[in-house]
Amino acid sequence: MRNNANQKSQWQPATMTIHGGKQPDQHGALVAPLYQTATFAFSNTAEGSARFAGEQSGYIYSRLGNPTTNELEVRIAQLEGFPAGAACATGMGAISAAMLAFLEQGDHVVVADAIYGCSFALFSHLFKKFGIQVDFVDMTEPQNVRVAMRDSTKMVFIETPANPHLKIIDIAAVATIAHEGQARVIVDNTFMTPLLQQPRKQGADIVIHSATKFLNGHGDVVAGLICGGAEDIEMIKATTLKDMGATMSPHDAWLILRGLKTLDVRMERHCQNAVKVAEYLVQQPLVREVYFPGLPDHPAQRLMGTQMHGSGAVIAFELKGDIHHARQLLDNLNLITIAVSLGDAETLIQHPASMTHSPYTPEARARAGISDTLIRIAVGLEAVDDIIADLEQAFAQAFATTKTEQQQGETLTYG
């Protein structure tokens, strides 16, 4: 094999997305083979028992490890700058496996108040059911984390930029406070990918991804990834992953390895398209507010060039009017698809209050600022003029309908 370890450490991230973790292949296959197998044969009983006892390396059973998923684990760990990685069935599988491996009854966790809806459900319902205390705090003000910390605080969970409206958290500031209290910092880096943000540099102990999104990029897989120190990943693999079992299928790992190869060019195009869509939305009269890290007045700008190296491609915007207008706008789209998820080639649009963030209680939704007129668009890779033209015609139709209703005497309030 011509690639050696020294070369690898000097490679740029774009090169790493293609070559990271590559294993030599006996036939010289360019593309990683797919080991679509549940189990691995032992040549004799001594070999089998030695592998179970950890006295001999080698694969045993695909829930415990598989060469294809292993290649992906090494590649994502290299990209995030961590020693080790673990592949999971879904992003939620990654979050629950990474956290429950270190938590027990009576422990306390501090969580950012605006996060993906199912993460909220996990922390607010399931964790509580098992006696793990959770406080949700607005981490845009890091001092709130200090106030929430207790002697029993074992983990601090950050999502930045946050789903759905791109709140930004200063990872380094929160990590300093968490580490003073001996708590592990776990960052959900799904919206940025390691090409735009490497939370380890800001002090994260563990990074997780929904690999369903940009990392795979083609909308054909649900998967999750965890990166961390060797001991932490070993602990996760040996406990929550092995015994609760939310591990990744080798076929999904193979698809993500394929998707990752184009991550750099895809992110460039995603970000360029998103900036143009955000600029369009800012000047659209029916839009009250646009939340997008790439806009000059967004709080993300303070961390651009240090924590963040790009805007990402998720935009949230607040419509004038009410939920009826939000529905009208989405229902009038032709090219843009009404669907949850993000990071795909296709531009996807959704209504967080009734879709991704419906697991929130109405009070928690109000506290997190997820209103009925908030819309989230995950900008894809299409020609941006086509995306904007579709939005334009949908706004025009929603506006036309509004006028008709006004003529019919309905009271509509446009601020």
Ligand code: LCS
């Ligand atoms: N973390 C973030 C930031 C997410 O946005 C999601 C899913 C997850 C974790 C969970 O990943 P999964 O288990 O789905 O692979 N976010 C979704 C969204 O915004 N729309 O649909 C799913």
